[in-house]
Amino acid sequence: xxxxxxxxxxxxxxxxxxxxxxxxxxxxxxxxxxxxxxxxxxxxxxxxxxxxxxxxxxxxxxxxxxxxxxxxxxxxxxxxxxxxxxxxxxxxxxxxxxxxxxxxxxxxxxxxxxxxxxxxxxxxxxxxxxxxxxxxxxxxxxxxxxxxxxxxxxxxxxxxxxxxxxxxxxxxxxxxxxxxxxxxxxxxxxxxxxxxxxxxxxxxxxxxxxxxxxxxxxxxxxxxxxxxxxxxxxxxxxxxxx
Amino acid sequence: xxxxxxxxxxxxxxxxxxxxxxxxxxxxxxxxxxxxxxxxxxxxxxxxxxxxxxxxxxxxxxxxxxxxxxxxxxxxxxxxxxxxxxxxxxxxxxxxxxxxxxxxxxxxxxxxxxxxxxxxxxxxxxxxxxxxxxxxxxxxxxxxxxxxxxxxxxxxxxxxxxxxxxxxxxxxxxxxxxxxxxxxxxxxxxxxxxxxxxxxxxxxxxxxxxxxxxxxxxxxxxxxxxxxxxxxxx
Amino acid sequence: xxxxxxxxxxxxxxxxxxxxxxxxxxxxxxxxxxxxxxxxxxxxxxxxxxxxxxxxxxxxxxxxxxxxxxxxxxxxxxxxxxxxxxxxxxxxxxxxxxxxxxxxxxxxxxxxxxxxxxxxxxxxxxxxxxxxxxxxxxxxxxxxxxxxxxxxxxxxxxxxxxxxxxxxxxxxxxxxxxxxxxxxxxxxxxxxxxxxxxxxxxxxxxxxxxxxxxxxxxxxxxxx
Numbered sequence: 001x002x003x004x005x006x007x008x009x010x011x012x013x014x015x016x017x018x019x020x021x022x023x024x025x026x027x028x029x030x031x032x033x034x035x036x037x038x039x040x041x042x043x044x045x046x047x048x049x050x051x052x053x054x055x056x057x058x059x060x061x062x063x064x065x066x067x068x069x070x071x072x073x074x075x076x077x078x079x080x081x082x083x084x085x086x087x088x089x090x091x092x093x094x095x096x097x098x099x100x101x102x103x104x105x106x107x108x109x110x111x112x113x114x115x116x117x118x119x120x121x122x123x124x125x126x127x128x129x130x131x132x133x134x135x136x137x138x139x140x141x142x143x144x145x146x147x148x149x150x151x152x153x154x155x156x157x158x159x160x161x162x163x164x165x166x167x168x169x170x171x172x173x174x175x176x177x178x179x180x181x182x183x184x185x186x187x188x189x190x191x192x193x194x195x196x197x198x199x200x201x202x203x204x205x206x207x208x209x210x211x212x213x214x215x216x217x218x219x220x221x222x223x224x225x226x227x228x229x230x231x232x233x234x235x236x237x238x239x240x241x242x
Numbered sequence: 243x244x245x246x247x248x249x250x251x252x253x254x255x256x257x258x259x260x261x262x263x264x265x266x267x268x269x270x271x272x273x274x275x276x277x278x279x280x281x282x283x284x285x286x287x288x289x290x291x292x293x294x295x296x297x298x299x300x301x302x303x304x305x306x307x308x309x310x311x312x313x314x315x316x317x318x319x320x321x322x323x324x325x326x327x328x329x330x331x332x333x334x335x336x337x338x339x340x341x342x343x344x345x346x347x348x349x350x351x352x353x354x355x356x357x358x359x360x361x362x363x364x365x366x367x368x369x370x371x372x373x374x375x376x377x378x379x380x381x382x383x384x385x386x387x388x389x390x391x392x393x394x395x396x397x398x399x400x401x402x403x404x405x406x407x408x409x410x411x412x413x414x415x416x417x418x419x420x421x422x423x424x425x426x427x428x429x430x431x432x433x434x435x436x437x438x439x440x441x442x443x444x445x446x447x448x449x450x451x452x453x454x455x456x457x458x459x460x461x462x463x464x465x466x467x468x469x470x471x472x473x474x475x476x
Numbered sequence: 477x478x479x480x481x482x483x484x485x486x487x488x489x490x491x492x493x494x495x496x497x498x499x500x501x502x503x504x505x506x507x508x509x510x511x512x513x514x515x516x517x518x519x520x521x522x523x524x525x526x527x528x529x530x531x532x533x534x535x536x537x538x539x540x541x542x543x544x545x546x547x548x549x550x551x552x553x554x555x556x557x558x559x560x561x562x563x564x565x566x567x568x569x570x571x572x573x574x575x576x577x578x579x580x581x582x583x584x585x586x587x588x589x590x591x592x593x594x595x596x597x598x599x600x601x602x603x604x605x606x607x608x609x610x611x612x613x614x615x616x617x618x619x620x621x622x623x624x625x626x627x628x629x630x631x632x633x634x635x636x637x638x639x640x641x642x643x644x645x646x647x648x649x650x651x652x653x654x655x656x657x658x659x660x661x662x663x664x665x666x667x668x669x670x671x672x673x674x675x676x677x678x679x680x681x682x683x684x685x686x687x688x689x690x691x692x693x694x695x696x697x698x699x700x
Contacts, residue, residue, distance in 0.1 A: 013380060013463035051561055052700045079565055083558025087490065089497035101486045102566040104479075128497060144562075310696055358650075365647040372643055376634035385696045386630045390644065393626065396689060397648045400682050404651040407674055408658070 001061075002026040003048065003152060003183050008057035009207075010043055017043045018054065019207030025183050027151075030174060032194045033187040034227055035204035041187040042082070044204065045156045048185070049079045075103055078145035080155040084137050085144060088130040092121055092140050095129060096147060105148040119143045120169050134161035142170065146177075153177060155186040159193060167193045191227075192220060203230050250449050257446040260439035264432070272432045284342040286433055290440035291335035292360060296398075298328025298444060299363060302370075303395035306388030316456070318384035321391055322374060323451035327444060329367040335360055355405035362401050366394040380459070483567050487576030492583070494553065501549045501584060509542040509592050513599055527602055532660030535596055535604070536616065536653065539588055543617075544642055546584045547624040550577055551632040560698050574694035578625045578687065585617035608663050615676070616656035619683040623648050626690040629697050648686075655679035 003025045010018040017040040025031050033041050046052045048059065050073075061073070086095050096112045107115075116122050119139040129137060138161040145153065153174075159167050167190070174197050178184060188194050201213045201223065211230045213223070268286050275282040302324040309317035339357060340350050351357075370390055377383040495501055516534050554560045563573055593604045624645055631640040655675045662672040 013466065014460075015463070015466070049565065051564060074565055074568065077565065079561075081558065081561065083561075085559050085562030086557055087494055087553060087559065088557065089494045090490070094493070098486065098490050099562070099566060102483065102563075104482070310693070362647050362650055369644045369647060372636075372640060373630070373634065376631075376636045376640055378635070381700065382633065386633075389626070389630065389693045389696055392693065393623070393648065393686070393689060396685060397651070400651040400678070400685070404654045404678060407671070407678065408654055 001151070001181075001183065003185075004060040005044070005048060006058045006060060008044070008047060008054045008059070010040075010047060010052070010054050016207055018047070020057065021204075021208050023202065023209055025185050027181045027183050028178065028199075030178050030184045030186070030197055030199045032198040032201050033185060033204055034189075034191075034201055035187075036231055039204045040207055041204055042156055045079075045081070045154050045185070045187060049077055049154050051079075075105060075148040076151045078148070078150035078153045078155075080141055080145045080158050082156060082160070084141045086129050086137060086140060089128045091126045091128055092116060092124060092132075092136075092143075093126065095140065096143060099144055099147055103148050107147070115143050115146065116140075118146070118173065120166070135163055135166050138162050139166060139169070142173065146173070151182060153182055153184045153186075155184075157188055158186055159188055159190045171197050191223060195220060195223065201227075203227060205231055250446070250453070253442070253449065254446045257439070257443040260435075260442050264436040264439040267435060268432050272429055273426065275429070279345075281342055281345050284338050286436040287440075288335055288338035288342060289433065290436045291331045291338060292356070293437055294440050294444045295328050295332035295335055295360060295363060297441065298324045298331065298448075299367075299391075299395050299398065301448075302328065302391040306391035309384055309388045313381075315380065315384060315459075316452075318380075318387060319452045319455050319459070320448070321384075321387050323448050323455055325367050325370050325391065326451055327447045329364060329371070330447075331440075331444070332360055332364045332367065336364065353405075353408075355402055355409050358405040359398060359402040363394075363398055366397070370394065380463075480569050480572050483569065483572035484576045484579070487563075487567075487573060488579050491550070491576065491580040495580075495584075501546045502587065505542045505545050505584065505588055506591055508545060509538050509588060510595055512538045512541065513592070513596055517599065524601075527600055528664060529661065531596070531600070531602060531604060531664060532609075532657045535589075535592060536613070536656050536660070538592060539585060539613070539617070540620065540646075540649070540653070542588055543581075543585055543620055543624065544638075544645070546581060546588075547621075547628040547645075548632070548638045548641055550581055550584075550625070551628055555632045564699055570695040570699060571691040573698070574625060574629070574690055577629070578621050578690075581621040581625055582614075582617055585621060586614055589613045589617065604664070606663060609660055612656055612659045612663065612676070612679075615679050615683065616652050619652040619679060619686060620649060622683060622686040622690060623652075626686075626694065626697070629694070633697075651678060651682045655682070 005021060005023045008018050008021045008023075009016070021044065023044075033044070035041050043052070047054050050059075087098065090098065093112060093116065096115065097109075100107050100112060113122065116124070119142050121136065121139050121143065124132075124136065129140065132140070138158070142158065145155070158170055162170060171193060174184060174186075178197070178199075186194070186198075195215065195218070198215050200215060202209050203211045203213075211226070213226060218226075264286070268283055272283070272286075274280055302321045305317050305321040305324060309315075309321060336357070339360075343352060344350055370387065373390055374383055374387055377386055513534070516538075520530065520534075554563065564570065567573055589610060593610065596602070597604050624641075627645045627648070628641055631637055631644060634640055655678050659672050659675045659679070662675075
């Protein structure tokens with residue numbers, strides 16, 4: 001099973017954010033998308049999730065043998081974006097139950113509580129989410145994303161707001177899901193944490209995947225160096241063209 | 243000049259000539275109406291402006307639907323241009339109506355169904371323009387404009403029927419009665435010429451405004467792209 | 477269809493639970509309505525004679541203005557916490573989101589009517605306790621909520637937000653305003669009773685048309 005983006009382009013007016021981008025993520029991979037701010041990482045994740053349609057190009061999900069049509073496959077995608085998708089006046093449990101009912105994923109109360117436990121909210125007080133810290137909200141957001149046991153995980157900056165323990169928890173979760181054969185794509189700036197779990201690093205620059213580095217025990221410094229050189233090479237090329 | 247611009251220039255000249263022709267005919271070659279006198283001549287342009295106001299609104303709704311199905315921003319530009327031009331004509335209609343009403347019924351305003359409907363239409367137009375100003379993202383702006391144009395247009399007949407129902411229950415209190423005009427064949431011809439001229443004028447103004455809007459939008463985007471710091475709020 | 481109704485039910489339950497916990501919307505609507513009724517008394521200097529004629533107008537105007545508070549807030553959670561996108565991912569037919577919001581807003585308006593009627597009756601010493609009167613207000617609230625929900629879902633995504641809602645909504649509401657006020661006038665006996673059927677028909681037509689239209693276009697409002 002694999003997820004493919006073929007020749008995806010997206011422009012906001014004259015600004016071309018994604019430029020005939022091609023990307024493949026296979027089952028069992030944990031792909032980390034790197035890139036400078038404004039490079040289009042969020043746009044790519046949103047396009048892959050079906051929230052946004054690209055101007056041209058196709059999304060292809062090999063398991064179904066047909067084109068990716070988000071409404072049909074809604075339970076198969078676990079999405080995390082910058083905003084938490086949480087209802088402030090409901091408790092953590094109620095938020096999960098709401099989404100579970102909406103997705104018709106048929107989970108029991110006990111199963112939802114187990115999920116809360118997985119993200120470290122098992123013993124959290126049953127107060128409305130309004131009273132949660134940023135880190136706790138992020139944990140709940142992760143739980144929400146994992147609700148339907150989705151095949152595809154698309155996480156945009158999932159480490160945001162998490163403390164050391166939280167980041168460790170997330171890594172643990174990703175490894176667990178990875179071992180169950182899920183497709184995982186994340187974006188982040190936290191190179192130290194992501195290095196522990198990623199199978200591959202793709203660098204998004206100027207609307208394309210400028211480089212793809214497998215994670216064969218690469219050191220943090222050389223990864224940083226590699227990233228810097230790709231980004232500045234691209235910038236230089238841009239200057240020459242202009 | 244490109245061929246498109248040449249055609250537009252031609253259309254503009256044609257519109258000008260037709261309106262001039264209608265104006266001259268109305269002033270000098272149309273008999274004066276019996277009951278109302280000279281001021282009745284405002285009617286030809288007043289009615290034509292009303293007609294264009296309605297037409298522009300219908301066109302805006304149609305262009306809006308076309309945008310929603312085709313997702314091409316040029317339809318959105320036409321929607322916005324049509325609303326602006328329509329607003330212009332609607333205001334002309336209201337003011338000319340007031341000029342006409344004053345000497346005849348001794349009042350500036352009547353709660354006549356047509357006037358009520360046309361004024362509500364003007365408010366809807368203005369709301370539309372304010373809506374557009376409140377959205378920076380071009381595709382979101384286009385979607386919202388299309389939706390509002392459609393729902394706004396649907397509300398027009400409903401408003402008209404409500405106002406008319408009100409009128410049948412409450413007979414004329416303020417003196418804005420049904421226009422009792424005797425129109426002979428000559429006057430009708432003038433009216434039709436006037437309607438035609440205004441329609442051509444609408445088309446010319448629409449295309450001019452659309453062209454200007456498209457250029458402005460292109461410029462804005464180029465400036466934004468250069469800057470690089472513009473957040474489209476996706 | 478079953479799935480659609482299920483989505484609607486879950487969404488409405490969530491909104492009611494949110495409102496119950498915070499009680500933001502209902503309390504502010506109620507406070508606004510009661511204060512407005514007070515102000516109208518001084519502004520209009522009503523004698524017992526013309527009170528009967530003006531009652532429906534006052535009650536409905538108060539509901540229209542208080543209603544905008546509810547409409548504005550009904551989408552705030554979705555907008556500020558990004559929940560629109562969470563819902564788009566989870567709900568198969570996006571029109572269910574619209575319909576659920578319509579029902580929630582309608583319930584708020586009805587609740588408002590239930591409170592305003594006795595309060596008005598007490599303050600103005602004129603009984604408005606009349607099932608038919610209440611029914612017409614409910615029909616009007618439906619039309620109001622149908623248009624209001626669609627417009628609010630747009631204005632909450634603009635820069636001006638709350639400020640823009642009345643400007644966009646009120647021109648569309650004229651038929652509802654007229655129909656409600658005139659029908660209520662007939663029911664209270666202050667207006668001679670012809671043609672209430674015409675008004676009610678008009679109101680019903682408006683309600684149905686606007687609801688159907690909004691259901692069809694709603695996905696364009698919340699989704700790219």
